Each structure stands twice: as structure tokens, then as C-alpha cells.
Amino acid sequence: MTSTTHTRDAAITALRELVGRSDAEFHEGQYEAIQALVEGRRRALVVQRTGWGKSAVYFVATLLLRRQGAGPTVLVSPLLALMRDQISAAERAGVRAVAINSTNAHEWSDVLAQLDRDEVDVLLVSPERLNNPAFREQQLPALVRRIGMLVVDEAHCISDWGHDFRPDYRRLRDLIAQMPAEVPVLATTATANSRVVADVAEQLGATASGPGEEAGEGVLTIRGPLARASLRLGVLRLRDSASRLAWLLSHLDELPGSGIIYTLTVAAAVDTARLLSDRGHAVRAYTGQTDTDERTESEAMLKRNEVKALVATSALGMGFDKPDLGFVLHLGAPSSPVAYYQQVGRAGRASDSADVLLLPGTEDRDIWHYFATASMPDQERAERVIAALGDAPVSTPALEAMVDIRRTPLELLLKVLDVDGAVRRVQGGWVATGQPWVYDAARYERIAAERVAEQQHMIDYEHTDGCRMEFLQRSLDDDTAAPCGRCDNCAGVWFPREIGAAATTAAAQSLDRVGVPIEPRRAWPTGADRLGVPVKGRIAASEQAGEGRALARLTDLGWGGALRELFAAGAVDAPVAPQLLAACVRVLADWDWDERPVAVVAMPSRSRPLLVDSLARGLAEVGRLPYLGALEPAGGGPAGQPGGNSAFRLAGVWERFSADALDIPVGPVLLVDDQADSRWTLTVAARALRQAGATAVLPFVLALRG
Structure with a gap:
């Protein structure tokens, strides 16, 4: 028996153990990748659609390499959800897999002891862990000396041209350069266009593979067609957020099985989940701000079909594995077809049919712009x-x-x-x-320009009259792209368009909800004393603000839209609009304060004096409270700009407000401003009012940022 025949026989046996089927066979390209790793000890890049079986390649290759006496595989994996699924898959094939991540620090010593005893086949680590000083200096050198194979999952994160670039992935180039040439390296991804493929291949080929070769030349790239025959794609354009939510209320139960409803912001996910739950739908919110244990529980509930959907941000993305996921729906479009393909790829992995529907929003471009600029150095x-x-x-x-x-x-x-x-x-x-x-200005300008182009491609996807799957494939430079015959453009609209009257009313009422709590600051920021602010530790109870209220967050689906227009760059300062004032009065009416305010005070606004003054006067008039005027700017007034950290924000407003000119009565005071961000302006102003005699200060603002 030849070596190649033996390798194939051993590989097919391992594959069947992994998937639990005695008749399982390799997909096209799977064995070729395994052979390149096990027999050729090569560096390989596998770009294949979600569900193709990329994990089977590295688990089978690991088993074969370990039988040859190789050390453990190090699998760099970007998300905890992905790690959990991969460990479960490994156990089915008899692969001993363990993880080192931020949630299991109590197990690290046991994991390291297992490694020392050679009882680990696969060690899963996050890219961030590679730069943890203790891990990098104490464990990584020994691991590199023993490593049997390096696997980089979701490898598109290496490339800053990709939609989900993570800087820590760039360090893998240095790690690869440290490894002996005979150690195989595998990178896998489902979402990469030609530019990203070339960039990742260059990282894998950090050192030349032979005389006269350039970096990356020795990398074997196995790329398959990205068409997903199980997905039925569609786009439904509705006029506003209320219409999209009303459609969802009307038709969520008609969508097949259980699935994911993606939103672009945390606030949208939370608001949508609340609306659906209030109307009797079994859903849960899932965002980057959700507690880790709650996220784990939600993933498990979705896999067991105990919820109809998770309403999620992109925090639920790479690696989440529910083969029978019935639908993926987007309230608002991701910023590129590549990102969209990655998210919809969660559906229909092991089923004949799954529904994918995009409900784009008019606010999508603004949200794309915010996230794109926030991520650029x-x-x-x-x-x-x-x-x-x-x-x-x-x-x-x-x-x-x-x-x-x-x-x-x-x-x-x-x-x-x-x-x-x-x-x-x-x-x-x-x-x-x-x-x-x-500073590589030219590089970042190119990246920014490419992101703008990708955003336009997403708009083009929404409006195309051609095949939608073919459009996505071409966006990922898949030259096998052809009409799918299933999407709304190929086969006709498959989703209902009508919206029930009751759903319209419920959605409108939900979006009209007002009032967001503003948590008061309880402690002074670290480092404030270095900036000339003589405070440390907790804020004295006698100087604290009380819990405040905002009309809404700027990112909210409902009143957030009106507020974004009000505070848009170049918007003219003007008195508060009647409908906005009426909404603010509703917030005050629902406010369960311990004691009613006895007076109203305004903040001295540099940018919107007419707005703040009219709002404060209007609330005072409706509440039949005395309006005492605005605090006086002191020491030249507030300094600095929005967006800095807490210590600098505090230093910019410290002792810059005076209540000396106001006749502050004994009792609670309502403090009115236009926006709250860091809350240090409100904190310092409340301190001045408390020192002037107010028994409590209740901040009220139109918009809460973040």
C-alpha cells in the first residue's frame, strides 16, 4: 500500500468518525487539503462556503499528524461561540481539544499540565491571547517548539481589506515566521474576495518556501464555488422603521423553523426584541453588551429551538453553528456584500431550504459611516x-x-x-x-475608498433585478457564479408584502416609547488628580446627581431618528418643536421620582442655546414650576471637545459652572440639557447645584449618546 493510499484510507476513516456516518465521503477539495498538510507539510488556504466542512480538514489532519508523532495543533479561533462548537465537534472524532480564553482562566493550569503530558491534540486560542505577555513569554515559545500544525480559522480577519479585520490577527505573520518550515499551516474562511485571498496568502507565506520564491508563493489555495443552493434570498424595501417592525410582527411566525434577526446597532436589537417579546414572540436579544452567560444560554436555546429567533448584532456571527437554522432576516443592511454573505451563511447549512430576507433602512448609510470612521486609526x-x-x-x-x-x-x-x-x-x-x-496615510485612504465602494455594492445588491446569489458570488470574485433560480428576482417574490393593522399600531406604539434612564456617576475617574482636578474615589453622596432621564438614545429606532436630524452636523439651532416638547412631557409624567422637582435650571449651551432654553422653559411651564434660568459659565466656561475619556472630560468642566446667581430653593431641581455623553458635565453641574442648596438634582436631556 502506497503512502498516499494509506493516508486516504486513514483520512476517510477519521472523517466518518467525525460526522458519525459510515458512508461519508470527502467533498471536492477536502482530501486534497488534508494530503497537502499531512504528506506535503504545506501551507494552505481554504476558501469554501459555510457548511462545506472546513473543520473536518483540520480535525482529520490533526489526527493523522498526531499518529505520526507530531505535536498538538494550535487553532487560532476568533470567537468563544466558535470555540465551544469546535470542541464539541472534535470530541465526536476522538480529538482531545481544549481552549484557553478569557472565560476559563481557572482552568489554564490544568490545560498547561495536559499539554505537558501530551494529552492535548488541539489547543484553541484567541488571536488576542497570542499577545498576552504571560502566554507570549512563558507558554508560547515551548508551544512553538512542539507545534504539529497551526490553523487560522476565519482567516479573512487577517486582512485589513476584509469586513471584519482584527488587528491581533496580524501577529500571526510573526508567529508563522517563528515556526519550522516543516510545520504545516492551514487558514480557512468562507468570506474572502480575491484581494483578501491574496493578502491572507501573503501572511501565510511570511517566509519564502524555496529559493527564488516570494513570500506567499508556496501557499496552496483551494477555493470552491460559494453558491448556497439551500438559500432563498429576497429584499423587501419598506418606508421606515415602523413599517419594518410591523412586517416582522405580522409575519415572524410564518418564517420556517428558528433563526436570527440581525440589526446594525445594540439599541435596535434590544428595542426589537422587547417589542416582539411584548407581543408574545419567543425571542431574545444578543449583543456585544449581553452578559457572557446569557449569550451562552441564548445560543443553546436557539439550537434547541426553544426560541423563534435571536435578535442579534454582528456579535452573533462567525462560527455559530446551527445546521438547521431556518431563516436569517436583516433589519438594516450590513455595509458590504461580503459581510452580508458571511451572516446569511449561518442558515441552511444542513437543510434543503432556508429563507434569507433583507429589510434595508434609510439610516443604513449613516450607521455604516459611523462604524467605518470609528475603526480607522x-x-x-x-x-x-x-x-x-x-x-x-x-x-x-x-x-x-x-x-x-x-x-x-x-x-x-x-x-x-x-x-x-x-x-x-x-x-x-x-x-x-x-x-x-x-502613519501609512496612503494605505488607510485606499481602505477607506474600498469600504465606500463596498457600501455602494450593498446598495446595488438591494436594487439589482438580477439573481441575488449570483450577485453575492461575484462580489466575492467567484467565477462560477450563475443564476440560482430561487431568489425573488429569479423565481418571483416569495415573501408576503402586506402588513396587519394591529401590527402597525403596535410597532408605532413601540417606537413612540420614550424615556431612557441616565445612571448617575458614583466615582471620580482614575487619573483626574494628574490633570489638576483634586478628587479621587467615590463622589460624596451629598454632591451626586440623582438618576436622570433622556427622551431617547440617538441610536434608537423610534425617537432616535428625529434626534439624529436635530443634532446633525450643520443643523440650525432653533426652539424645541412642539411634538418634541410633548414627548419630553410624557417622559416626566412617567418618571417615578421620590419627590417632585421644585424648580427648573438649564445648562449654559455653547452650540444650542435656543434649543436648551426653550426646552427648559417649556417643561417649567407645563409643570407649573419656576424657571430659574441657566447656570453661569465660570472660569471661561467648559473646555475641550466631546469624545475624550473621563479624566479629560471632567477636567474640561471642573468648576466651570456656577449657581451663585440663581436663587436655588430647598428641594429637588430639574437640570435640563440637550445631550448626555460622558455625563461629567451633568455631574459637575449637579455638584454645583447641590452645594447651592438643592437637596437633589434630576438631569433631563433630549438625547443620550451611545
Whole structure:
């Protein structure tokens, strides 16, 4: 028996154990990838549609390599949900798989002991774990020496041309460069166009494979057709959010099986789930802000068909595996056909039919623009961070107070700078490496332009009169694209268009809901004392604001639209509109305060004095309360701009408001402003009012950001 024949026989046996079927056979390309890894010890990139069986390639290859005496496979996996599913799949094939991630720190010592005893076949780690100082310096070197194969799942994350770029994936190039040439490397993805494929291949070929070869030349790329015959695609354009929600209320139960309803924002997911639940539908919200245990529970409930749908942001994406998922519906479109293909690929993986429907929104472009700009590095900010670091480690909270960048964008920027070699994460925080760093403006301009083009492609998908599956395939540079015969353009509209009157009323009432709590600040921010603000620890109870209210969040489906127009760049300052004032009065009527306010005070607004003054006067008049006027700006008034971190925001407003000119009565005071973001303006203003005699301060704003 030849070596190749033996490998194939062993591989097919392992495959049948993995899938639990004695008649299972390889899909086209699966064995070729396994053979390249096991016999050729090559570097391979597999681009195949969701459900094709990419995990079978690396689990079978792992079993064969381990039998040859190779060390454990290291599987870099981006999401916890993906890790859980992969470990379950591995167990079915007798593959001993364990994970190291942020949720099982209590198990790390056991995992490392298992590795030392060679009792682990596959170690799953997140890309972020590769740069954890303790893991990188204590465990990774020994692991690299023993590694039998490296697998990079969802490899499109490597490419900053991709729709889901994660900076930590860029470090894999360095990891690959450290490994012996005979260690096979596999990258897999279902969502990559030609540009992303070329970029990923270059990362895999971090070192040349032979004399005269360029990086990436030795990479075997196995790419299959991306058509999904089980999916029935459609697009339904409705006039507004109320119509889309009303359609969903009318027809959710008619959609097959259980599925996923995707939204573009956290607020939209929460609001939609609440509306559907209130009307008797078994749904749950699933976002990046959902508690980890609750997310795990929700995934399990969907898999067991105990809910009709999860209403989710993109947090429920890569790797979630429910083979019989019956439908995927989008309230609002993702920003590119590539991203859309990735999400709809969750459906119909092991069934003959699944329904995929897009309900685009007029606000989609604004949301795309926000997320696109928020994820791009800024040169001035990057230089500020590098200048603030030296040889001594600085923690992220301490650095935040030094550079005036909020935690989330700061962490993303640090990752980009780390990958670029300008900073390095060490025990205790971050240090500067001293290596020269140049902002690659041309590269980021190209990426920004490509993202704009992809957004237009998504608009084109919505409006095309051609086959929708063919359109998605061509967007991913699949040259096998052909009409599917199933979508609404190929076979006719398959979804109902009518909307029930009761559903329309319910949706309108839900979107007309007003009132969002504003949690008061309870503690001063770390590092404020370094900026000349002499406070630390908890805010004295006698100086705190009470719980406030906002009319709505800017991202809300209902009143958020009107507020986004009101606060849009270039919008003219004007007195509050009657309908907006009436909605604010409803918020006050529903407010369950302990004691009714005795007076109204306005914030001194730099950008919208007419709006804030008229709102405060209007609320005072309706509530038959005295309007005391606005707080006086002190010390030149507030300094700084929105968007900084807490310490800088506090420093910009510290002791910049005075209540000395106001006759503050004893009792609660309603404090009125246009927007709340960091809440430090309201916190400092409330402190001034409390010191002037108010027994409580109840903040009220039109819009809550975030």
C-alpha cells in the first residue's frame, strides 16, 4: 500500500468518525487539503462556503499528524461561540481539544499540565491571547517548539481589506515566521474576495518556501464555488422603521423553523426584541453588551429551538453553528456584500431550504459611516499615544488619563500600533519600542475608498433585478457564479408584502416609547488628580446627581431618528418643536421620582442655546414650576471637545459652572440639557447645584449618546 493510499484510507476513516456516518465521503477539495498538510507539510488556504466542512480538514489532519508523532495543533479561533462548537465537534472524532480564553482562566493550569503530558491534540486560542505577555513569554515559545500544525480559522480577519479585520490577527505573520518550515499551516474562511485571498496568502507565506520564491508563493489555495443552493434570498424595501417592525410582527411566525434577526446597532436589537417579546414572540436579544452567560444560554436555546429567533448584532456571527437554522432576516443592511454573505451563511447549512430576507433602512448609510470612521486609526492620536509611552510600563487606564482617548478606541489603537511594532504589551501595561513609526496615510485612504465602494455594492445588491446569489458570488470574485433560480428576482417574490393593522399600531406604539434612564456617576475617574482636578474615589453622596432621564438614545429606532436630524452636523439651532416638547412631557409624567422637582435650571449651551432654553422653559411651564434660568459659565466656561475619556472630560468642566446667581430653593431641581455623553458635565453641574442648596438634582436631556 502506497503512502498516499494509506493516508486516504486513514483520512476517510477519521472523517466518518467525525460526522458519525459510515458512508461519508470527502467533498471536492477536502482530501486534497488534508494530503497537502499531512504528506506535503504545506501551507494552505481554504476558501469554501459555510457548511462545506472546513473543520473536518483540520480535525482529520490533526489526527493523522498526531499518529505520526507530531505535536498538538494550535487553532487560532476568533470567537468563544466558535470555540465551544469546535470542541464539541472534535470530541465526536476522538480529538482531545481544549481552549484557553478569557472565560476559563481557572482552568489554564490544568490545560498547561495536559499539554505537558501530551494529552492535548488541539489547543484553541484567541488571536488576542497570542499577545498576552504571560502566554507570549512563558507558554508560547515551548508551544512553538512542539507545534504539529497551526490553523487560522476565519482567516479573512487577517486582512485589513476584509469586513471584519482584527488587528491581533496580524501577529500571526510573526508567529508563522517563528515556526519550522516543516510545520504545516492551514487558514480557512468562507468570506474572502480575491484581494483578501491574496493578502491572507501573503501572511501565510511570511517566509519564502524555496529559493527564488516570494513570500506567499508556496501557499496552496483551494477555493470552491460559494453558491448556497439551500438559500432563498429576497429584499423587501419598506418606508421606515415602523413599517419594518410591523412586517416582522405580522409575519415572524410564518418564517420556517428558528433563526436570527440581525440589526446594525445594540439599541435596535434590544428595542426589537422587547417589542416582539411584548407581543408574545419567543425571542431574545444578543449583543456585544449581553452578559457572557446569557449569550451562552441564548445560543443553546436557539439550537434547541426553544426560541423563534435571536435578535442579534454582528456579535452573533462567525462560527455559530446551527445546521438547521431556518431563516436569517436583516433589519438594516450590513455595509458590504461580503459581510452580508458571511451572516446569511449561518442558515441552511444542513437543510434543503432556508429563507434569507433583507429589510434595508434609510439610516443604513449613516450607521455604516459611523462604524467605518470609528475603526480607522488616527495619526494625531497615534502619535500622542507613542509620545506618552516610554520604557516603564503604563496600564491602559493610566494611559487613558494621559492621552484623552476613550478606552475602547484606545485599546484598538494600541493593538494597531503593537502590530506595527511601535508599542509593545508587557507585564504591567504598555511600553514604547523606540522603533520608527510612520502613519501609512496612503494605505488607510485606499481602505477607506474600498469600504465606500463596498457600501455602494450593498446598495446595488438591494436594487439589482438580477439573481441575488449570483450577485453575492461575484462580489466575492467567484467565477462560477450563475443564476440560482430561487431568489425573488429569479423565481418571483416569495415573501408576503402586506402588513396587519394591529401590527402597525403596535410597532408605532413601540417606537413612540420614550424615556431612557441616565445612571448617575458614583466615582471620580482614575487619573483626574494628574490633570489638576483634586478628587479621587467615590463622589460624596451629598454632591451626586440623582438618576436622570433622556427622551431617547440617538441610536434608537423610534425617537432616535428625529434626534439624529436635530443634532446633525450643520443643523440650525432653533426652539424645541412642539411634538418634541410633548414627548419630553410624557417622559416626566412617567418618571417615578421620590419627590417632585421644585424648580427648573438649564445648562449654559455653547452650540444650542435656543434649543436648551426653550426646552427648559417649556417643561417649567407645563409643570407649573419656576424657571430659574441657566447656570453661569465660570472660569471661561467648559473646555475641550466631546469624545475624550473621563479624566479629560471632567477636567474640561471642573468648576466651570456656577449657581451663585440663581436663587436655588430647598428641594429637588430639574437640570435640563440637550445631550448626555460622558455625563461629567451633568455631574459637575449637579455638584454645583447641590452645594447651592438643592437637596437633589434630576438631569433631563433630549438625547443620550451611545
